[in-house]
Amino acid sequence: MNLDMTMFHQAFFEEAGDLLAELENQLLLLEEKPDDTELLNTIFRCAHSIKGGSATFGFTEIAHFTHSLETLLDRLRNGKMQVTHPLSQLLLESLDQLRSLLAAARGETADAPNSEPLIARMEAMLNGVAPVSVAAKAPLPDAAEQEECLRHCVFLIAPGRAVLQQGTDPVALLKHLAAQVSNFTLRCRLSHLPQIEEMNPEECYLYWEAEFDTRLPDTELLDIFEFIADESELAITTVAGIFNGMQETAVPAPEHEHAAETAPPSAPTENAASALAKPEAHTLRVSTEKVDRLINLVGELVINQSMLNEAAQNFHMGRLPQLMEAVAAMERASRELQERVMAIRMLPIKHAFGRFPRLVRDLANACGKKIELKTSGEETELDKTVIEAIADPLTHLVRNSIDHGLETPQERRLAGKPETGVVALHAFHEGGNIVVEISDDGKGLDRERILKKAIERGLIQENEVLPDETIYNFIFHPGFSTAPTITDLSGRGVGMDIVKQAVVGMGGSISLSTTPGEGSCFRIRLPLTMAILEGLSLLVGEEVYILSLTSIVESIRPRSGDLRLIAGTSEVVQVRGEVLPVQRLYQYFGVKPVITDATKGLLVIVEYDGCKVALMVDELIGQSQVVIKSLETNYRKVDGIAGATILGDGRVALIIDVPGLLRNMSRRSQLLSAA
Amino acid sequence: MTTNNETGALQMGTSADAFQFLTFSLGEEEYGIDILKVQEIKGYMPTTRIPNSPQEVCGVLNLRGAIVPIVDLRRKFHLEPAEYDQFTCIVVVVVQEKVMGIIVDSVSEVMNIAPSDIQPPPNFGYGTTTSALRGMARVNEKLIILLDIDTVLLGENSATAIAA
Numbered sequence: 001m002n003l004d005m006t007m008f009h010q011a012f013f014e015e016a017g018d019l020l021a022e023l024e025n026q027l028l029l030l031e032e033k034p035d036d037t038e039l040l041n042t043i044f045r046c047a048h049s050i051k052g053g054s055a056t057f058g059f060t061e062i063a064h065f066t067h068s069l070e071t072l073l074d075r076l077r078n079g080k081m082q083v084t085h086p087l088s089q090l091l092l093e094s095l096d097q098l099r100s101l102l103a104a105a106r107g108e109t110a111d112a113p114n115s116e117p118l119i120a121r122m123e124a125m126l127n128g129v130a131p132v133s134v135a136a137k138a139p140l141p142d143a144a145e146q147e148e149c150l151r152h153c154v155f156l157i158a159p160g161r162a163v164l165q166q167g168t169d170p171v172a173l174l175k176h177l178a179a180q181v182s183n184f185t186l187r188c189r190l191s192h193l194p195q196i197e198e199m200n201p202e203e204c205y206l207y208w209e210a211e212f213d214t215r216l217p218d219t220e221l222l223d224i225f226e227f228i229a230d231e232s233e234l235a236i237t238t239v240a241g242i243f244n245g246m247q248e249t250a251v252p253a254p255e256h257e258h259a260a261e262t263a264p265p266s267a268p269t270e271n272a273a274s275a276l277a278k279p280e281a282h283t284l285r286v287s288t289e290k291v292d293r294l295i296n297l298v299g300e301l302v303i304n305q306s307m308l309n310e311a312a313q314n315f316h317m318g319r320l321p322q323l324m325e326a327v328a329a330m331e332r333a334s335r336e337l338q339e340r341v342m343a344i345r346m347l348p349i350k351h352a353f354g355r356f357p358r359l360v361r362d363l364a365n366a367c368g369k370k371i372e373l374k375t376s377g378e379e380t381e382l383d384k385t386v387i388e389a390i391a392d393p394l395t396h397l398v399r400n401s402i403d404h405g406l407e408t409p410q411e412r413r414l415a416g417k418p419e420t421g422v423v424a425l426h427a428f429h430e431g432g433n434i435v436v437e438i439s440d441d442g443k444g445l446d447r448e449r450i451l452k453k454a455i456e457r458g459l460i461q462e463n464e465v466l467p468d469e470t471i472y473n474f475i476f477h478p479g480f481s482t483a484p485t486i487t488d489l490s491g492r493g494v495g496m497d498i499v500k501q502a503v504v505g506m507g508g509s510i511s512l513s514t515t516p517g518e519g520s521c522f523r524i525r526l527p528l529t530m531a532i533l534e535g536l537s538l539l540v541g542e543e544v545y546i547l548s549l550t551s552i553v554e555s556i557r558p559r560s561g562d563l564r565l566i567a568g569t570s571e572v573v574q575v576r577g578e579v580l581p582v583q584r585l586y587q588y589f590g591v592k593p594v595i596t597d598a599t600k601g602l603l604v605i606v607e608y609d610g611c612k613v614a615l616m617v618d619e620l621i622g623q624s625q626v627v628i629k630s631l632e633t634n635y636r637k638v639d640g641i642a643g644a645t646i647l648g649d650g651r652v653a654l655i656i657d658v659p660g661l662l663r664n665m666s667r668r669s670q671l672l673s674a675a
Numbered sequence: 676m677t678t679n680n681e682t683g684a685l686q687m688g689t690s691a692d693a694f695q696f697l698t699f700s701l702g703e704e705e706y707g708i709d710i711l712k713v714q715e716i717k718g719y720m721p722t723t724r725i726p727n728s729p730q731e732v733c734g735v736l737n738l739r740g741a742i743v744p745i746v747d748l749r750r751k752f753h754l755e756p757a758e759y760d761q762f763t764c765i766v767v768v769v770v771q772e773k774v775m776g777i778i779v780d781s782v783s784e785v786m787n788i789a790p791s792d793i794q795p796p797p798n799f800g801y802g803t804t805t806s807a808l809r810g811m812a813r814v815n816e817k818l819i820i821l822l823d824i825d826t827v828l829l830g831e832n833s834a835t836a837i838a839a
Contacts, residue, residue: 543724589726631725634773635735635744639727644735644742652723652735652742 012053013106014283019046020099021354027091028357034083044073050098054105062101065115069094072122081125090125092358094118150215151238153181158192158207160231165202168228174208177224181212207233284384286344294344297337304330342532343381349427349436350378352391356398360423363402370409370420371402377427382434386526389506390436393499397438397522398423400496405442405520415517417441430525433508433550439521445514450474472512473610476500504609504659507533507550525550535626535645537653538604539619541591544653546626546645547604551658553612555604555620563598570669573603573614580605583665584616585656588640594618608659611666615656628655640664693787696812698819699766699779702754705817706779707786708824712768716782719763736776738767745776746828770825777828786819788812793821 023046030039047070054062069091075081097118103109155177159170178184187209194205214221218236225234308330311323353375364371406412406421413419426437447468454460454474474480478497503510507527514520527534527550535546562574563582571582582603586593595601595618603614626645631638631654642657696707697716722734722745731750735742745765749756762781767774796808809821 591724591726629740629742631735631742634742634775635725635732638725641726644723646737646740646742650737651721652737654723654725 009057010283012057013102014285016050016053016102019050020095020102022046023050024092024095024358025354027088027095028361030083030091031085031088031361034088037077037079040073040077044070044077047073059101059105061115062098062105065094065097065101065119068119068122069098072126075126087125090118090121094122150213152183152213153211153221154237155210155212155221156207156233156235156237157210157225158189158233159204159228161203161205162231163228164204166228170204170206170208170228173225173228174210177210177221178212180216180221180224181214184210184212186210284345290340290344294337294340297333297340301330301333301337304333345384346381347384347387348379348381349387349434350375352387352394353378353425353427355391355395356425359395359398360402363399367403368408369402369406371406372420372422374422374424375426376424380427380429380434382526386434386506389502390524390526393502393524394425394436394438396496396499397524398425401438401440401442401520401522405440405444407443411443415443434526436524436526437521438524439519441519444516444518444520445472445475445512447471447516453480472514475512476510507548509550532625533628533645533655534623535655536604536623537621537626537647538602538617539621540585540589540617541594543589543591544621544647544651545585545589545617546653546655547606547615548642548655548658549623551606551608553605553607555602556614557601558598558603560599571598573598575605575614578612580612580614581665581669582614582616583661586616586618588661606658606662608662611662613662613665615661626653626655693789696786696788696819696821697766698783698786699764700781700783701748701752701779702757705783705819706748707788707812707819707821708766708768710785712770712824714767714769714774717765717767717776718761719759719765719778733778736765738774738776741774743767743774743776745778747778748827749778749780751827768824768828770828773829775828777824786814788814788819788821 023043026039026043026046030036030043033039047066051063051066051070054060054066072081072091076083076087081087097113097115100109100113101115157170157174159168163170174186178186189207189209190205192205192207193199199205221236222229222234225232304326307326308323311319311326315323356375357373360371360373363369401423406423407415407417409419412421421440421442423438423440426439428435450471451460451466454471455462457477457480459474459477460466475496476499480497500510503524503526509525510522511525512520512522533546534549536549536552537544537546539545556575558573564572564574566572571584572579573582574580582598584593584596584598585591586596598616601616601618602620603616604620605612605614607613628643629645631641631644638654640657640661642655642660644652644654647653695710697710697713698705698707700706717738720736722736724734725732725744731746731748733745733747733750735744737743747756757780759778764779764782765776766779766782767776769775792814793810793812795810797811807823807826809823812819812821
């Protein structure tokens with residue numbers, strides 16, 4: 001059978017990706033707790049599994065590189081080396097190298113950077129601690145090396161014919177060997193057996209092939225057979241290249257070709273941080289528990305269905321309650337099924353948080369600040385697509401907090417704060433949304449500087465009095481940066497603007513609060529999923545439309561005096577002193593109107609990007625979660641419509657595209673004023 | 676569905692056997708479309724109107740969870756509008772991987788028409804485009820107008836110009 005290995009590659013990449021993420025976390029922990037042997041064991045296991053997988057699937061370069069890494073880790077694990085800062089730096093860089101190698105293997109990047117320099121540095125690190133003779137190029141590893149590595153050996157034991165006459169029992173020796181090693185298997189070879197008439201009962205014709213895992217050096221294994229060594233044939237071969245994810249197995253003899261090379265200067269860590277951005281994966285890993293529940297539910301559904309069938313056949317009015325019951329059960333099961341299926345797409349947000357410990361560490365090193373990262377609510381679940389989309393804005397905000405928010409240790413000491421600044425990520429559910437807070441205990445936003453900059457850029461007038469909130473929100477304007485100097489990390493004035501766009505693009509919102517000297521906090525509010533929308537259904541004429549709840553500010557019934565016509569064309573309404581443009585939806589959508597008098601209808605005030613508009617509708621129907629369906633699949637994009645959904649009665653309702661509608665309105669009013 | 680289309684094209688090109696057409700009536704006329712384009716036939720049901728769309732697009736319909744646009748062929752062909760009744764049908768067709776519905780007065784039958792019975796579309800003279808017509812067929816003294824439904828719904832050559 002010709003097994004196509006490539007079909008398993010995707011699984012390997014995913015697994016390796018997970019292992020790398022795990023490895024990274026553990027390595028970062030190791031920096032804090034260098035003596036934790038359990039941690040070292042975990043790290044070793046991760047590296048080992050990657051090596052095993054890559055060797056199995058024929059990614060020799062990855063296997064080769066991981067092997068060198070593993071040797072180093074093994075040394076650490078056995079306490080032969082200490083975890084030092086340069087060492088952990090080297091380990092982290094090796095991790096990045098592994099990432100690049102994986103990316104290259106996946107075909108995402110054309111060529112992976114050469115791993116030889118890093119391997120050489122690892123070797124140098126190894127040799128710096130325990131110098132190994134250059135003669136170790138010999139095919140068999142030297143004793144010191146072997147002692148630490150668990151190897152998989154094949155031991156050929158062919159005792160001389162006379163051993164029995166000498167009073168030695170080979171079986172006892174084999175038993176002794178078996179007791180010293182693990183995973184012992186023994187095969188008896190009969191090929192030296194003579195014809196029966198030639199056989200001498202006092203001679204040993206058998207020989208054995210033992211296979212086992214051991215840490216013992218060859219010499220110690222040979223010692224067992226010392227008494228028969230002279231007349232026997234004994235040969236140990238270390239089998240390289242048999243890898244098994246679970247068990248620790250063979251390690252090929254390391255070659256110390258680069259022992260003499262000096263370590264090249266360390267690569268800048270900044271690249272490492274940017275390389276963290278993961279491509280979007282198109283597969284989904286689901287816990288078996290979730291799948292089991294689904295299977296149970298489907299089973300229930302099938303039973304319900306047969307109950308319904310039964311109730312519908314031979315139906316008479318007396319059986320009506322039975323039928324109703326079956327329908328109700330069916331409804332319950334199908335609704336639960338829907339919820340569970342949606343839940344399959346939900347992942348804990350720790351997938352997005354996972355990249356930050358490393359990022360914070362590298363940034364702290366880069367800008368000479370002491371930073372502690374606190375995360376909470378990592379188990380909060382949200383849609384996979386949202387998690388993928390939120391990762392970059394979050395990174396931006398964290399970098400921003402570190403670069404602009406937190407002060408240097410000296411500044412913090414002067415301000416009477418502990419030297420180590422705190423950046424906290426906190427995720428939680430709030431009313432059908434998920435909220436992610438990124439806060440720091442730094443110096444907070446500089447109100448005066450933002451104000452000055454806003455005046456400079458002509459966003460506001462010199463002596464305008466504005467609430468603090470409005471002022472702070474200026475930082476979300478495109479090209480707005482108050483950083484006095486542009487640093488490597490941020491300050492180019494593109495960051496916040498992009499963050500806001502990304503968040504709003506997902507149907508979320510962002511807000512911030514800040515206290516000078518105590519820090520600032522950004523709050524991102526996101527829908528749980530992008531496939532489902534919390535909507536308000538409303539009636540326009542005889543048609544039902546859906547508005548996304550996140551865009552609605554309030555709805556009011558205007559009094560007759562509140563509405564004005566400007567220049568005979570544009571209608572406006574006054575709401576608590578604020579003048580808002582009015583868009584009659586029946587006009588916009590060309591619907592035959594039922595209510596034309598605004599005081600008999602309702603005004604729904606929607607907001608997007610700081611712009612508020614009052615939409616006139618006939619009636620509000622109610623709030624519900626709707627599944628967004630694309631109109632473009634079979635039709636095309638329609639102005640002012642974001643998509644469609646299917647109502648409870650099977651009819652189609654259209655979802656209003658608030659940003660698009662506002663854009664259209666402002667374009668129209670520009671045309672009007674130009675005309 | 677695409678494979679269906681391909682086999683349809685293949686038969687058209689190579690086989691001398693009869694093609695199968697679904698025929699339907701619209702006003703006084705009888706029309707036919709390639710049966711391989713047809714996904715299903717449904718009775719008329721009210722649609723949800725789409726704002727700012729061409730007048731022949733009645734709206735969209737929920738077809739087992741898919742949102743399917745519905746085109747009224749009477750409006751498309753500038754015929755007198757008619758009341759929808761119990762004979763009115765929605766023929767769901769697949770054109771260039773898009774699922775769309777067309778409203779017709781009534782569906783008649785599936786007809787085998789030999790290629791020899793199909794005549795090329797008449798030339799109405801300069802300025803009249805007949806590319807939406809595949810030809811005319813005379814069956815049992817009835818004249819059937821054979822439509823190229825792709826061109827009818829999507830226009831000459833662009834998939835984006837649905838009934839534009």
